[in-house]
Amino acid sequence: METRAIDWWVGIFVLLGIAALVVLALRVGNLSGFAYDSGYVLHADFTNVGSLKTRSPVKIGGVTVGEVTHIGMNPKTYMANVTMRIEPSIKLPIDTGASIYTQGLLGEQYIAIQPGGMPQNLKPGATITMTQGAVNIDQMIGQMVFSKAAGSSKSSGSQ
Amino acid sequence: MAMLEFIPQLGRRTLQSIPGLGAASRFLLTSLLSVFNRHFSFQQLFRQIYGFGVRSLILMVVAAFFTGMVLGFQGYYALVRFGATSALGTLVALSLLRELGPVLTALLFAGRAGSALTAEISSMKATEQLSAMEMMAVNPLAWVVAPRLWAGIISVPILCAIFDLVGIFGGYLISVPVLGVDGGTFWAQMQSNVTFSGDILTGLFKALCFGVVVTWIAAWKGYTARPTAEGVGNATTLSVVTASLTVLGLDFILTALLFS
Amino acid sequence: MAAEALVELENVCFARGSHPVLAGVDMRIPRGAIVALMGASGGGKTTMLNLMAGTLRPQSGQIRIAGQNLQKFSGDAMYALRRQMGMLFQHSALFTDLTAFENVAFPLRRHFRLPENVLRKLVMMKLEAVGLRGAAGLFPAELSGGMGRRIALARAVIMDPMLIFYDEPFTGLDPISVGIIASLIKRLNTALGATSVLVSHDVEETFSIADYGFILAGGKIIAEGTPAELRNSDSALARQFLGGQPDGPVPFHYPARQDYAAALRDSHAAGEVI
Known part of the structure; x- marks a missing residue:
């Protein structure tokens, strides 16, 4: 392949890589803020x-x-x-x-x-x-379980 | 008894491999530094970036697209059970950026470009082309090996960035239009959980390391191949196997170092 | 051997691992001569070429080229010296991705920045000298073995070297190509005022062009002289080699552990087949 064509393709390739990085940074990584x-x-x-x-x-x-x-x-x-x-x-x-x-x-x-x-x-x-x-x-689950247990023991005690 | 023989043998093998590693390291450094040699040519470098990078693009894009789509599917079915599909974007992006992007790029590169590199250098050796260069006072490390090494080292991170992006796009296509995850949530969650330096750059740094390792192994296996048709074949197979295993092992070490 | 020596070897020893290849070789190659280096396959002839070209270094002894000791040469000085050397490889060693023209132009392009028209003239001159100007645009895969070797010869002499090495230049060629290569070696040596070292086991073709010959066996020079002197050599080894006799000082049999007759008797006794 001709040297000029190769230079073009390599240039495009490198630009693609940079573009991918920029899009990743802005769109995915939200680097911007x-x-x-x-x-x-x-x-x-x-x-x-x-x-x-x-x-x-x-x-x-x-x-x-x-x-x-x-x-x-x-x-x-x-x-x-x-x-x-x-x-x-x-x-x-x-x-x-x-x-x-x-x-x-x-x-x-x-x-x-x-x-x-x-x-x-x-x-x-x-x-x-x-x-x-x-x-x-x-904590919330702990409290819930505790109050449930307290409640049920109270109710069983009254019976 | 067998165990007792095995241990000294292992020791001997390890000791024998140390000079080889030293020689391979010298080979890598001399080749990389020969960018300053008068026989290093940027035209050759561009030619090799074209061969390794540009001509691997389609392979990488197709592989990345499917990988992203599969991640979208699998992630969705795992997360939907917990009602956490809002984290799908994060899952797809982090998997690709941190692990799948660099590792799959490196493995595909080893198969596509690494094997070709080993075959090329070893057959040049088998047909005395490297010796002929030496006789014409042209350093084969500078003229043949260095542009190929640098081309690999430059190409792999670029390919990895493209792989990441295409993979995330593939994941998006499955998650949002097909599986019905909210598009805004997909991106917003991803953006708030992915950091530029911690995830994107670290992933690309991994890819850079893999690029060095894969091209180094490929060039070294080619350069030290036995100069016969069988030697060329063996070197090519061994190059892909060694490079792939090294990438996976190195990935573990790098992950432990970079993401802990 | 009155002429001044271009290459001198003094008690050169070389071993690959524990296997000695050369065990104390002394040699003088006079300037301007075509010198043949002969011996059985695997006898260290190619190793000697590599030592003289500096791609291998001897374990002991001295090699001097134009009076300079090769061991004192660093990597860069060695490369500089090699610009004055050319080598024709056994398998031509043409770059398969370049045309015949570009193969011949390769050393010029790497070492000099010449205008394209000057370069073209220089390359075409050498291609004309080997009779293949018409094949300039062909790739090595499109050339026959003999043509490939002629292109490689043009490439070896493109820098007008003072010293040209030929590694088995006649092997694997048809008789016509052998004749062409032999006459080219002779003509180029005279035209360039160079010195040629020829490694070969093709006795007739080699003697037809060589001024002087060395016979190498067992890591030593066992005979030397002009072709005529060598033919009348009293060394049994030299006579066996030049006459192509299957058995002699170089035995037909590769050494075995046991005499064949004895081995047969033993195996009969044991009832097995060897």
Whole structure:
């Protein structure tokens, strides 16, 4: 085959590889996070973050409006400190609450924001104080089994 | 008694293989470094990338497409029992990016290009073409081996990236239009669980390592083949078998190192 | 042997593993001569060519080319020296993916940046010299054995070497091709002012062109001289080799553990077949 044709094909091949990598990065890996780069930062302290991780979505009414950028530990209060980035167009009142929910039974965890009704808005870098941590399924099942057992023993005792 | 004979034999075999490994390593380094040799030619390199990479594309695309579709099917039936089909995108993407993409690309490459490389170099040796080059004051490592090694090392990660992408697309086609998984969830779940450096780049790094190993074994087996018709045949078979097993073994080590 | 020596070997020893191939070879190859190196198959003739070309190194002894000791040559210096050498391989060793023209042009393209028209002239000149200018565009697979060897010869001399090695140039060729190759070796040697070393066991053809000959057996030179001197050699081994007698100092039988008659008797006694 002629050298020129080979050069063309090799060029196309290398470009294909780069294109594949770019598509993987943006479409599959969501490397960008581009939507939230310009967003503002909020903090929230939770008693328990469960399996929440960096890049977990932050949603309002099921619509993703930001993502978790960092999870740390507050050494004074022993609370999990979550940092997130929120789209700049979304302004949140100061009495806004945040909860950690799970998508479905085994799905991933996300932060759900419940906007409040106060006229003042949270400033970038502010902390959301009204929070509800992740529900610990182990604990919940344990409680259920325990109360069931307690209930049944009570009922058997009355008979 | 048999056990007692087996142990020293194993030791002797191992000791005997050490100089061979040393020679093979020297061969690899000398060849790779001979890009600086005046007889290294980029035209030859491009020719080999064409032969190894471009001409393996169709094979890779077809294999990736089917692999992705099978992953979609199997993943769906495993997850649907737990009502967790929303994780299907993650499952398909992570399986391909971390394991199946690099490993299958390397195995297919060993069969398609590695065997051809061994056969080519060993028959050049059998017909004295390498000695003739040596006599014409052209270093065969620089002129013949180096462009082929580099072509393999460059081609495998590129092929792997294409394999990953096509595989994920195949998984999508089965999951969303055929099995009815929600398309938005498929991508969103995938995006929130796949990281660029941790999954995509690490997978491609694996592919790079496999590229080095497969072409190295293929070239070395060809270069040290006995210069007879039988030697060429043996070397070719041995090249594919050794390369495939090494890729699988190395995959275990790399996975333990990179994803733990 | 008054002429100045181009190649000198002094007590050269070489062994493959524990098997000695050469056990102290002394040899002088005069400049400008065609020298034949003869001996039985597996006697180390090709090894000697490789030693002189520097692709193998002797375990002990010295090899000097134009007065320079080969052992002192590093890899790069060796490559530089090889540009002044040419070798015709037993199986031609043409590059199967290149045309005859490109095969001959290969050393020029690798070592010099010549304008295409100059290169073309040089290559065509050599192809004309071997009588195959018309076959320039053919691939090695399309050439007959004799034509392939002539192309390989053109390639071996494209750099106008001072020293040309021929490894079994007549083997496997028809009588016409043998004659052509023999006359080409003679003509090229004179035209290029080169020195040729010819490894062969084809006695008649070799003696028709060689100025001087060495006979190698058991890792040593057992006879040397002009073809006429060799024919009248008093060495029994030399006479056996040149006369092609099946038995002599080189035994017909590969050494066996036991005499055949004795072995037969024993096996009869044991009632088995050998």
